[in-house]
Amino acid sequence: MGDLIKNDCYAAGLAGARIAPKGVMVHSTAANNPWLRRYVGPDDGFLGPNANGNTWNQPKPDGEYKCVHGFIGKMFDGTVAAYQTLPWDFRGWHAGGRANDNYIGFEICEDDLSSADYFAKVYREAVEFTVYLCKMYGIKPAYPNIICHSEGFKLGVASNHADVMHWFPKFGKSMDAFRAEVAAGIAPAPAPIYRVQTGAFGVRANAEAMLAKMKAAGFADAFIKAE
Numbered sequence: 001m002g003d004l005i006k007n008d009c010y011a012a013g014l015a016g017a018r019i020a021p022k023g024v025m026v027h028s029t030a031a032n033n034p035w036l037r038r039y040v041g042p043d044d045g046f047l048g049p050n051a052n053g054n055t056w057n058q059p060k061p062d063g064e065y066k067c068v069h070g071f072i073g074k075m076f077d078g079t080v081a082a083y084q085t086l087p088w089d090f091r092g093w094h095a096g097g098r099a100n101d102n103y104i105g106f107e108i109c110e111d112d113l114s115s116a117d118y119f120a121k122v123y124r125e126a127v128e129f130t131v132y133l134c135k136m137y138g139i140k141p142a143y144p145n146i147i148c149h150s151e152g153f154k155l156g157v158a159s160n161h162a163d164v165m166h167w168f169p170k171f172g173k174s175m176d177a178f179r180a181e182v183a184a185g186i187a188p189a190p191a192p193i194y195r196v197q198t199g200a201f202g203v204r205a206n207a208e209a210m211l212a213k214m215k216a217a218g219f220a221d222a223f224i225k226a227e
Helices: 010-013 116-137 149-155 177-187 204-216
Strands: 024-029 070-074 080-082 102-109 145-149
Touching: 010 116, 010 204, 024 116, 024 149, 080 116, 145 149, 145 177, 149 177
Parallel strands: 024 102, 024 145, 070 102
Antiparallel strands: 070 080
16 A cells, blocks of 8 residues: 555545545546656655655645545556555545545556557556455446546536546447446356266166166256266
């Protein structure tokens, strides 16, 4: 977990600005910088140092009131990870509208929007991150519970931003696809099927006799398999 404890949003949460999460809003950063250390601080040994001192772990990052619950991007070694930056029940400043009151928001760090490999990694991480949040809060993985910023604008609960629909379609993805993959991640695994062998016979007539006994005993799905 990264910390944004110096952000004014965090202080507001300590003072009682809390939410009961009912949805998840997906954002992207609109800047060609895939490194988590640009936004998340301080360095925990995995993020790497931010030489410019411009993380969001300050009262007003970039001179704006903004704060999200998490980021997805590259760590210092180049691997992709998700970082929590705000307690889930603190009211974030990410939507620019009413969605701040009940949506958990996270940012995906953009690159130059040309790398299929990077997109695939952050997209998968975003799906898994959202699955985790939906399971935690019992959020149904459907519209409008899971939306991006641009969808929030169309719903009238967020400011006018394009993310993430300026990026996802470049690699054949949509928010409908995203929601479907989250739903698949939440769905329980199919129950295992256990089979019990009741005999092995060298003469088929003997096998058929056993099969008849099994079915007479109520095992209607019993069958013979020749090997």
